[in-house]
Amino acid sequence: MKDRFKQKYTAGAAVAYMSRKQxxxxxxxxxxxxxxxxxxxxxxxxxxxxxxxxxKGSTANKVFYYRKDINFLAHxxxxxxFRDYKxxxxxxxxxxxxxxxxxxKKLYENKPVYNLDTIVKERFPTFGxxxxxxDDALSxxxxxxxxxxxxxxxxxxxxxxxxxxxxxxxxxxxxxxxxNTFISIKGIYYQAEVHGEKITWVVPHxxxxxxxxxxxxxxxxTFVEFYIAMLGFVNFKLYQDIGLxxxxxxxxxxxxxxxxxxxxxxxxxxxxxxxxxxxxVEQVEDSEPLDLLGEDSDALAQKVRETKSIxxxxxxxxxxxxxxxxxxxxxxxxxxxxGVVGWEGGPTDLKADxxxxxxxxxxxxxxxxxxxxxxxxxxxxxxxxxxxxxxxTEKYMPGVALPPHFSPFTSEKAGDYIPFERLxxxxxxxxxxxxxxAAIPKTMDELPMxxxxxxxxxxxxxxxxxxxxxxxxxxxxxETVEKGQELKxxxxxxxxxxxxxxxxxxxxxxRNRNDALKLxxxxxxxxxxxx
Amino acid sequence: MVAGKRTGxxxxxxxxxxxxxxxxxxxxxxxxxxxxxxxxxxxxxxxxMKDEDIFTVDRTxxxxxxxxxxxxxxxxxxxxxxxxxxxxxxxxxxxxxxxxLKKPAKLPxxxxxxxxxxxxxxxxxxxxxxxxxxxxxxIPKNKTLDNEMAAxxxxxxxxxxxxxxxxxxxxxLLPAVEVAQGGASYNPESAEYExxxxxxxxxxxxxxxxxxxxxxxxxxxxxxVTTDHERFLEMAEGLRIHPKFNEEEEAETSEVxxxxxxxxxxxxxxxxTKEQKKKKAKAQGIEKEEKRRLEEKAREKxxxxxxxxxxxxxxxxxxxxxxxxxxxxRKKKKVLNKLTKRQKLGRxxxxxxxxxxxxxxxxxxxxxxxxxxxxxLDDRMKSLQRRNMLxxxxxxxxxxxxxxKHKIVEKRNVKAVVKGSRVI
Numbered sequence: 001m002k003d004r005f006k007q008k009y010t011a012g013a014a015v016a017y018m019s020r021k022q023x024x025x026x027x028x029x030x031x032x033x034x035x036x037x038x039x040x041x042x043x044x045x046x047x048x049x050x051x052x053x054x055x056k057g058s059t060a061n062k063v064f065y066y067r068k069d070i071n072f073l074a075h076x077x078x079x080x081x082f083r084d085y086k087x088x089x090x091x092x093x094x095x096x097x098x099x100x101x102x103x104x105k106k107l108y109e110n111k112p113v114y115n116l117d118t119i120v121k122e123r124f125p126t127f128g129x130x131x132x133x134x135d136d137a138l139s140x141x142x143x144x145x146x147x148x149x150x151x152x153x154x155x156x157x158x159x160x161x162x163x164x165x166x167x168x169x170x171x172x173x174x175x176x177x178x179x180n181t182f183i184s185i186k187g188i189y190y191q192a193e194v195h196g197e198k199i200t201w202v203v204p205h206x207x208x209x210x211x212x213x214x215x216x217x218x219x220x221x222t223f224v225e226f227y228i229a230m231l232g233f234v235n236f237k238l239y240q241d242i243g244l245x246x247x248x249x250x251x252x253x254x255x256x257x258x259x260x261x262x263x264x265x266x267x268x269x270x271x272x273x274x275x276x277x278x279x280x281v282e283q284v285e286d287s288e289p290l291d292l293l294g295e296d297s298d299a300l301a302q303k304v305r306e307t308k309s310i311x312x313x314x315x316x317x318x319x320x321x322x323x324x325x326x327x328x329x330x331x332x333x334x335x336x337x338x339g340v341v342g343w344e345g346g347p348t349d350l351k352a353d354x355x356x357x358x359x360x361x362x363x364x365x366x367x368x369x370x371x372x373x374x375x376x377x378x379x380x381x382x383x384x385x386x387x388x389x390x391x392x393t394e395k396y397m398p399g400v401a402l403p404p405h406f407s408p409f410t411s412e413k414a415g416d417y418i419p420f421e422r423l424x425x426x427x428x429x430x431x432x433x434x435x436x437x438a439a440i441p442k443t444m445d446e447l448p449m450x451x452x453x454x455x456x457x458x459x460x461x462x463x464x465x466x467x468x469x470x471x472x473x474x475x476x477x478x479e480t481v482e483k484g485q486e487l488k489x490x491x492x493x494x495x496x497x498x499x500x501x502x503x504x505x506x507x508x509x510x511r512n513r514n515d516a517l518k519l520x521x522x523x524x525x526x527x528x529x530x531x
Numbered sequence: 532m533v534a535g536k537r538t539g540x541x542x543x544x545x546x547x548x549x550x551x552x553x554x555x556x557x558x559x560x561x562x563x564x565x566x567x568x569x570x571x572x573x574x575x576x577x578x579x580m581k582d583e584d585i586f587t588v589d590r591t592x593x594x595x596x597x598x599x600x601x602x603x604x605x606x607x608x609x610x611x612x613x614x615x616x617x618x619x620x621x622x623x624x625x626x627x628x629x630x631x632l633k634k635p636a637k638l639p640x641x642x643x644x645x646x647x648x649x650x651x652x653x654x655x656x657x658x659x660x661x662x663x664x665x666x667x668x669x670i671p672k673n674k675t676l677d678n679e680m681a682a683x684x685x686x687x688x689x690x691x692x693x694x695x696x697x698x699x700x701x702x703x704l705l706p707a708v709e710v711a712q713g714g715a716s717y718n719p720e721s722a723e724y725e726x727x728x729x730x731x732x733x734x735x736x737x738x739x740x741x742x743x744x745x746x747x748x749x750x751x752x753x754x755x756v757t758t759d760h761e762r763f764l765e766m767a768e769g770l771r772i773h774p775k776f777n778e779e780e781e782a783e784t785s786e787v788x789x790x791x792x793x794x795x796x797x798x799x800x801x802x803x804t805k806e807q808k809k810k811k812a813k814a815q816g817i818e819k820e821e822k823r824r825l826e827e828k829a830r831e832k833x834x835x836x837x838x839x840x841x842x843x844x845x846x847x848x849x850x851x852x853x854x855x856x857x858x859x860x861r862k863k864k865k866v867l868n869k870l871t872k873r874q875k876l877g878r879x880x881x882x883x884x885x886x887x888x889x890x891x892x893x894x895x896x897x898x899x900x901x902x903x904x905x906x907x908l909d910d911r912m913k914s915l916q917r918r919n920m921l922x923x924x925x926x927x928x929x930x931x932x933x934x935x936k937h938k939i940v941e942k943r944n945v946k947a948v949v950k951g952s953r954v955i
Contacts (some may be wrong), residue, residue: 020922042699044702044919044920044921045874045876045877045919045922046700046874046876046919047869047874047875047876047919061875061877061878061925062877062878063876063877063922064876066697066700068697069697072693072694072696072697075690075693075694076693077690077691080690117661117666118666120661121661121662121666122693122696126662127662133707135706135707135708136707136708136911136915139707139708139907139911140911143907143908143911182710182711182716183716183717183718183898183901184710184711184715184716184717185711185715185716185717185887185888185889185901185902185903185904185905186711186715186887186903186904186905186907186910187903187907189708189710189711200706200707200708200710201708202708202710202907202910204903204906204907205901205903207903209903209906209907210906212906212908212909214909215906215908215909215912216912219912219921220908220911220912223915232658233658233660233661233662235658236658236659236660237660237662240660246658247658324899325898325899326898363897363898363899364899377897377898378898379718379897379898401896402718402896402897404716404718404719404720404721404723405716405717405718405719406713406716406720406723407710407711407712407713407716409710410712410713417722419720419722421720422720519722
C-alpha cells in the first residue's frame with residue numbers, strides 16, 4: 001500500500017546529498033582533516049540538481065557531498081591515524097611545556113604515520129588510469145620542486161618532488177617519448193607519449209617564481225602528498241617496463257648508502273648521464289615495422305615515422321651548453337633526441353674547447369667563434385623537437401633576431417591566416433599543407449588575369465552571316481551562375497530557426513577571410529620594405 | 532549552670548563580680564579533682580599512662596583459622612629474602628665522584644631475563660608494483676576463522692577491509708593542463724600576439740566599462756552639488772550686476788533649469804459628449820457581437836473535429852515525439868553543462884585567473900632575458916576549482932538587525948523646563 005502520509009525530505013535529493021557540516025559531524029573530524037581526507041580519497045563536492053530539496057527548504061549556498069561517498073569515507077582507517085596525530089600533538093605540546101627532551105625525542109620516534117599504498121590502488125585500479133591522471137601530478141610536483149621550504153611546505157616533501165620529477169624525466173629520456181614543447185611566458189610546456197597516453201605538464205621558468213598570497217598552500221600540499229605516493233609507484237612501474245634500475249643508477253651499480261649522498265643525487269638530477277640498464281631484461285627494438293609500412297600515407301605510418309625521426313634527431317651530436325642557458329630543459333630535449341650534452345663543471349665535464357663538440361648552445365652575442373662547430377640559440381633545440389628534424393641553424397645564430405616560436409599545441413584550421421614560417425614548419429613535419437595553403441585567400445595580383453578576348457569586329461551595315469544553331473553553353477561561367485542560383489534557392493529553403501546560424505557562420509567565414517587577406521597583404525608589404 | 536538553682540548572691544545580676552565569686556556552680560570541677568586525687572592515691576593517673584601499662588596484647592588465637600598453604604622451598608626463600616631486606620637498615624650508597632652523564636638503565640624486574648635490545652632498523656622502503664601485488668588484507672594467524680564469511684566480517688569490523696567503493700562520478704571533461712595559447716609564446720608571431728593581447732585588452736575594457744556603469748549608478752543623476760559660485764548668485768539675486776556677467780549667468784541658469792525639471796503631463800479631466808458616448812456604446816456592441824460570432828465558429832469547428840480524429844492523432848503523436856526529442860536534448864545538455872561548467876560549490880564566487888601577457892617592449896625575444904609572468908601554482912588552483920574539485924569558500928552574509936533598541940533621550944527644550952519656569 002502506498003504511504004499516505006509521507007514525511008517531507010525523506011527521499012530523493014534530501015537524502016542523496018549531505019552538507020559538509022553534516023559530514024563533519026558524522027565523521028567526527030575537524031574541517032582541516034576532512035579536507036585532507038577528501039583530497040586524498042579523491043572525493044569531490046557536487047552541486048545538487050534540486051538545491052532547495054537537498055538543503056531541506058533553505059536556499060543557502062552550501063557545499064554538498066554525496067551521502068554514499070561520506071558513508072564510504074567513514075570506513076577509512078586513515079581517520080584513526082588523524083585522531084592519533086591529534087593526540088600526538090597534544091602530548092608533544094605537554095612535554096614541550098615541561099621541557100622533557102628525552103620523552104619528546106621518543107615521542108617523535110613514534111609519530112603516527114599513514115600509508116597511502118592502498119588508496120593509490122583504490123583510486124587507480126589500473127596502471128593506465130594512473131597514467132591518465134599524471135598531468136596534474138607532474139605539474140604540481142615540478143612546481144613544488146622549485147619552491148623554498150616553509151612551515152607548511154616541509155623540506156622532505158620538496159626533496160621527494162625533486163627526486164620523483166627527475167626520475168620521471170630520466171624515464172622520458174630513456175624511452176625517448178617527449179613529443180612537443182612550448183615556451184610560454186608562464187613556463188615551459190612539455191608533452192610526452194607514455195604507453196599511448198599523451199601526458200602534458202608545465203614547468204615554471206627556472207628564474208623567478210614569485211611569492212603567491214592567494215593560494216591555499218595546505219590544500220595543494222595535500223594534493224602533492226598524494227601525488228608523491230602515486231608518482232613513486234608509477235615511476236617504479238615505468239622503470240620496470242624498460243628495464244632500468246629503480247631507484248635510478250648511473251654507470252656501475254652503487255650501494256644504497258652512496259645513493260643518498262648529495263653528490264650522487266646532483267648527478268642524477270642533472271639528467272646529463274645515461275642510466276644503467278638491467279642485464280636480465282631484453283631491450284626491445286621496434287625499428288622493423290617501419291619498413292613494412294613503407295611510404296604509406298596512413299596516419300599510423302606517419303606517426304611511426306615521426307617518432308623515429310624524434311628518436312634519431314640528435315644522434316651523434318655533442319652539445320655544449322653555455323652557462324646562461326637553461327640546462328635542465330635543454331638537456332631533457334637533447335638527450336630525448338639521442339644527443340650528448342655537457343657543460344663546464346657538469347657531470348660529463350665537457351670543456352668549452354673540446355674538439356668533439358658539434359653544437360654550441362649560447363644565449364648571448366659571441367665574439368670569438370670556432371670553426372668546427374655550429375653555434376645556435378636555445379630556441380633552436382625547442383623548435384627542432386617541434387619540427388621533428390634538425391632545422392637549418394642560420395636563423396638561430398647567436399645575436400640574430402630569432403624567428404617566432406610557435407605553439408605545437410594549436411591546430412590550424414583551413415581558411416585561417418597561417419604565417420609563411422609556420423607553413424614551412426608544418427611542411428617539414430610531413431603534414432599535408434596543400435589544403436591549408438589552398439584555403440588561404442588570394443590577393444588581387446595573385447589571381448589569374450582574365451584575358452580579354454579580342455572579338456572580331458562586326459561589319460557595319462546590312463550584311464549576311466551564316467546561321468548558327470542555338471546550343472546550350474558549356475562555358476564554366478554559366479555553370480557557376482547556375483550553381484549560385486541553386487545555392488540561393490537552397491538558402492531560401494532553410495528553416496527560419498537555422499537561418500540565423502547559417503548567416504552568422506557565413507559572416508564569420510567572410511570576416512576570417514578578410515582578416516587573413518589583410519594580414520597577408522601586411523606581411524607582403526613588410527617583406528617588400530625589408531628588401 | 533542550670534537556671535533553677537540560683538542561690539544567695541547568685542540571685543543578683545550576672546554582670547557583677549559578686550556573681551562570679553559566689554554564684555558560679557563549681558560542682559563539676561570539684562568532682563573532677565576528687566576523681567583525680569583518688570586515682571593518684573590508688574596507683575596513677577590513667578590519662579597520663581602509656582598504652583602498654585594499661586593493656587596487654589592478646590596473642591593467643593581464639594578461633595581456629597584455616598591453615599595457610601605450606602610454602603614451597605623457593606617461596607620460603609623468597610619470603611626470607613624480602614623480610615631480611617625489610618629489616619636491614621638502609622644505608623645510602625656513596626655518591627659517585629665523577630659526572631654521571633646518563634641514568635643507568637633500569638634492571639629488569641622480577642625474574643625476567645635481560646634481552647639484548649635490538650637497534651631500531653630504519654627500513655628503507657623498497658619500491659614495489661602496486662598494480663600487481665595483492666594488497667587485500669589477511670587474517671592474523673592466531674585467529675582461526677575457517678569460514679570465509681566470518682573472515683570477511685572480521686576484517687570489516689576491524690576496518691582492515693573496506694566496503695566496496697561507490698561508483699566514481701566523473702567531475703569534469705576539461706583537460707587538467709590547459710596549454711597557453713600561441714600568443715603567450717616568449718617569442719610570439721606578431722599576428723598571434725596581437726590577437727592574444729587584443730582579447731585581453733577587450734576583457735579589460737569590459738571590466739572598466741562595467742565599473743564605470745556602477746559608478747554612474749551610484750552618483751545622483753539629477754541633483755547637483757551647489758558650488759560657491761551658484762551660492763553667490765543666489766545671494767546676489769535681484770542686485771544689479773554688470774550686464775557683461777549677467778549674460779553668461781543667464782545662459783547657464785536657463786540650461787540647468789531645463790535639465791532639472793521633469794514635469795508630469797497635466798491631468799485632464801474632460802467629460803465625454805453625448806455623441807462620443809453613443810459612439811463608444813456602439814463600438815462595444817459590435818465587439819460583443821464579434822466575440823459571440825467567433826465563439827460560435829469555434830464550437831462548430833470543434834463539432835467537426837469528430838471527422839478528423841485521424842489527423843488529430845497524428846498531430847498529437849508528432850507533438851509527443853517532438854517533446855521527447857526536446858527533453859532528450861535537454862538532458863544531454865544538462866550532463867554536458869555539469870561536466871564542463873563551473874558548479875556552485877560553497878558561498879564563494881569563482882574568479883578566473885587573468886591571462887598573463889607581456890607588453891611589446893618587454894618581449895626581448897631571447898630566453899636569457901625572459902620575464903616570467905603569472906604563477907603556475909595560482910593556475911593550478913584555479914584549474915582545480917574550474918574542474919569542480921575544490922569548493923570555494925566565502926563569508927557568511929551578515930544579517931540585518933530586525934528589531935531596534937529603544938533609546939530614551941531627553942531633548943534640550945524639555946530639559947529646559949524646570950520648576951518655576953513660566954509658561955509663555
